[in-house]
Amino acid sequence: MNNHSKSLNNDEDLLVRMSDFFGPKGGLSFAKGYEYRKEQQEMACLISSALESSEDLIVEAGTGVGKSLAYLAPAVTYAVENDRKAVISTKTINLQEQIIEKDLPLLQDLLEIGFSAVLLKGRANYLCPRRLKLALNNSNDLFDSEDFDQLEAIRDWAIDTVDGTLSDLDFDPASRVWSQVCSESRICTPRSCSKNGNCFYQKAREEAANADVIVVNHTLLFTLMESVEESMADFEGFIFDEDFLVIDEAHELEDIAANQLGIRVSQSSLIFDLNRLYDPKRKRGLLNTLRSGEVSNAVVVLHEKIIRFFERLEGRCDFGQWGREFRVREPEIISTQILEDIIFLEEAVNPLLEEVTNKSIKRELLDLVNRITESRILVDSFLKQSLEGHVYWVEKTKGRYENLILRSAPVNVADQIRSRFFEVSNSCILTSATLSIGENKETLGYVKNRVGAELINTAKIGSPYDYQNQMKIFLARGISDPRSDKYEKDLAEWIMGFVKKSKGSAFVLFTSYKLMNSVFSSVSDELKSCGINSLIQGKNMPRNRLLKKFKEDPTSVLFGTDSFWAGVDVPGEALSNVIVTRIPFAVPNHPLIQSRLEQIENLGGNPFLEYSVPEAILKLRQGVGRLIRSASDKGFVVILDNRVLKMKYGKAFIRALPPAPVEIIDSSDISQLG
Numbered sequence: 087m088n089n090h091s092k093s094l095n096n097d098e099d100l101l102v103r104m105s106d107f108f109g110p111k112g113g114l115s116f117a118k119g120y121e122y123r124k125e126q127q128e129m130a131c132l133i134s135s136a137l138e139s140s141e142d143l144i145v146e147a148g149t150g151v152g153k154s155l156a157y158l159a160p161a162v163t164y165a166v167e168n169d170r171k172a173v174i175s176t177k178t179i180n181l182q183e184q185i186i187e188k189d190l191p192l193l194q195d196l197l198e199i200g201f202s203a204v205l206l207k208g209r210a211n212y213l214c215p216r217r218l219k220l221a222l223n224n225s226n227d228l229f230d231s232e233d234f235d236q237l238e239a240i241r242d243w244a245i246d247t248v249d250g251t252l253s254d255l256d257f258d259p260a261s262r263v264w265s266q267v268c269s270e271s272r273i274c275t276p277r278s279c280s281k282n283g284n285c286f287y288q289k290a291r292e293e294a295a296n297a298d299v300i301v302v303n304h305t306l307l308f309t310l311m312e313s314v315e316e317s318m319a320d321f322e323g324f325i326f327d328e329d330f331l332v333i334d335e336a337h338e339l340e341d342i343a344a345n346q347l348g349i350r351v352s353q354s355s356l357i358f359d360l361n362r363l364y365d366p367k368r369k370r371g372l373l374n375t376l377r378s379g380e381v382s383n384a385v386v387v388l389h390e391k392i393i394r395f396f397e398r399l400e401g402r403c404d405f406g407q408w409g410r411e412f413r414v415r416e417p418e419i420i421s422t423q424i425l426e427d428i429i430f431l432e433e434a435v436n437p438l439l440e441e442v443t444n445k446s447i448k449r450e451l452l453d454l455v456n457r458i459t460e461s462r463i464l465v466d467s468f469l470k471q472s473l474e475g476h477v478y479w480v481e482k483t484k485g486r487y488e489n490l491i492l493r494s495a496p497v498n499v500a501d502q503i504r505s506r507f508f509e510v511s512n513s514c515i516l517t518s519a520t521l522s523i524g525e526n527k528e529t530l531g532y533v534k535n536r537v538g539a540e541l542i543n544t545a546k547i548g549s550p551y552d553y554q555n556q557m558k559i560f561l562a563r564g565i566s567d568p569r570s571d572k573y574e575k576d577l578a579e580w581i582m583g584f585v586k587k588s589k590g591s592a593f594v595l596f597t598s599y600k601l602m603n604s605v606f607s608s609v610s611d612e613l614k615s616c617g618i619n620s621l622i623q624g625k626n627m628p629r630n631r632l633l634k635k636f637k638e639d640p641t642s643v644l645f646g647t648d649s650f651w652a653g654v655d656v657p658g659e660a661l662s663n664v665i666v667t668r669i670p671f672a673v674p675n676h677p678l679i680q681s682r683l684e685q686i687e688n689l690g691g692n693p694f695l696e697y698s699v700p701e702a703i704l705k706l707r708q709g710v711g712r713l714i715r716s717a718s719d720k721g722f723v724v725i726l727d728n729r730v731l732k733m734k735y736g737k738a739f740i741r742a743l744p745p746a747p748v749e750i751i752d753s754s755d756i757s758q759l760g
Contacts, residue, residue: 104160124550133161145547175302269286353490366389602646632644661713
């Protein structure tokens with residue numbers, strides 16, 4: 087424990103103690119590089135009050151507030167002193183790692199309380215030693231020589247690994263190999279895997295059960311909450327008895343919920359599960375261990391029928407030239423016997439289950455049959471469109487192999503989010519840097535309505551940054567309309583001008599891969615001749631490596647799309663210019679977006695103003711927020727979409743921008759700019 091840490095007097099209210107801790111001379115003041123931020127103190131007090139009264143709260147905390155410490159300090163203190171669990175959920179891995187590796191260790195040092203914290207990952211990330219042993223014992227039946235090399239490498243790694251998670255492995259194993267050795271809910275159970283105490287997932291599960299703070303991602307949060315619902319657990323909480331919940335990066339909650347609460351069955355996943363039973367090409371699989379040629383033949387037949395099913399389905403879908411999704415508006419898009427064929431396989435496997443004496447192999451076989459059965463039920467729901475309030479579509483992905491995915495999602499998730507998060511008596515706190523759309527009347531009204539939080543208390547806390555002196559905003563009035571044929575040529579000229587002005591150190595954010603690639607091709611050579619290195623997303627370089635390269639070269643410029651609008655942190659001189667090429671309106675032909683717009687229209691509303699504009703404002707704020715990441719950062723933002731000045735709705739976008747000086751420009755000749 088740090089000798090300089092201030093005592094947190096348990097006789098005082100949590101709010102009073104947190105106000106003191108975050109005050110100019112409080113416990114946090116002993117942290118290296120500390121600077122007092124009244125906004126951070128205010129947020130910590132709001133959260134303390136909500137926790138003590140078991141109320142829900144939504145807080146927008148501007149960039150630079152230090153919101154993670156502002157919710158972690160009261161959450162940790164309240165959890166320890168009341169024997170409760172704090173569940174912290176985030177969207178990005180970066181924030182999870184910051185919380186576990188930086189923020190919580192700092193609080194461990196500064197707060198005069200001991201606490202334990204665990205980062206819990208989805209169970210498929212964890213190695214199951216018992217399954218690894220089974221795979222090694224049956225390697226000749228399950229793997230060919232190439233896969234066996236990977237299996238041996240996993241075996242060697244398993245001896246020394248501490249946490250046993252995929253991220254700790256120094257190579258990316260083939261999914262067909264990892265799937266045979268990772269934790270599975272019906273196979274890797276407390277009863278089967280806890281006996282020897284060496285199961286990594288069961289260890290993590292036990293640590294989480296005993297921890298004061300559990301950090302998860304949003305997707306895992308929904309999965310864990312669903313498993314609690316299925317177990318009919320009789321307790322008051324979200325995923326643990328008497329826990330409370332903090333959801334950071336809460337602007338992602340609606341879309342994560344829609345994705346998690348719908349149907350997703352892919353051609354590749356179905357084939358993958360069948361191949362684990364028996365792979366016709368490799369002539370390997372679990373059925374080989376049972377020497378069951380008859381059932382293996384049934385798998386081969388079903389394999390071919392599934393391929394034909396998806397071929398016929400694709401023939402009914404008009405994806406268009408650039409489309410990836412085809413909306414299915416009516417049930418029974420194709421007539422098929424595929425469901426009966428899957429049932430035939432299930433019934434063929436059942437007698438084998440009765441004959442298998444090896445309990446481990448029996449569990450593996452039963453798990454695979456259950457997975458195939460679940461897929462059959464989901465395919466049936468998709469074809470019949472039996473889930474009320476859902477939109478249905480077929481998605482085509484293009485990678486190494488083309489893949490079709492059956493998808494559905496609830497059009498409106500407000501009721502489901504409300505029941506899961508706000509109708510539990512324990513506190514649920516939502517926070518993000520971007521939750522408001524510049525509303526004049528009700529604070530955070532738009533986001534509250536989208537996530538069913540109409541009755542929840544809200545607060546907006548501004549940024550401590552001095553935007554008047556740290557940042558400038560340029561709005562391009564003289565550029566062509568983004569919908570015109572001249573726009574792409576103009577865009578290249580304006581980007582060149584502003585990248586030269588900042589001598590690189592720039593993000594150029596696009597809403598379209600096609601436009602990004604085209605503009606990059608037209609300007610990269612000229613930028614190179616000016617000594618500016620150009621980097622572009624999607625050219626055989628992972629996102630984290632691309633970002634690392636950008637940070638290491640302060641003269642570089644990075645051309646990026648969707649994933650670079652948010653969750654990217656580049657403080658310092660490496661980034662002094664953020665160029666937004668277009669207002670980030672969501673593509674209205676995606677089935678989920680389309681159905682949300684239709685729903686608003688059917689209720690007599692204006693879908694463009696009530697959904698498209700607010701969503702674009704939130705994303706624009708995320709993109710603009712990449713620029714100023716510390717009190718010493720300086721730079722400018724450029725918006726190369728003249729609709730913010732020429733259209734009525736543009737005022738809403740300008741109103742939502744940081745309070746920085748604005749300059750309107752009419753020419754791509756930027757040499758005279760201030």
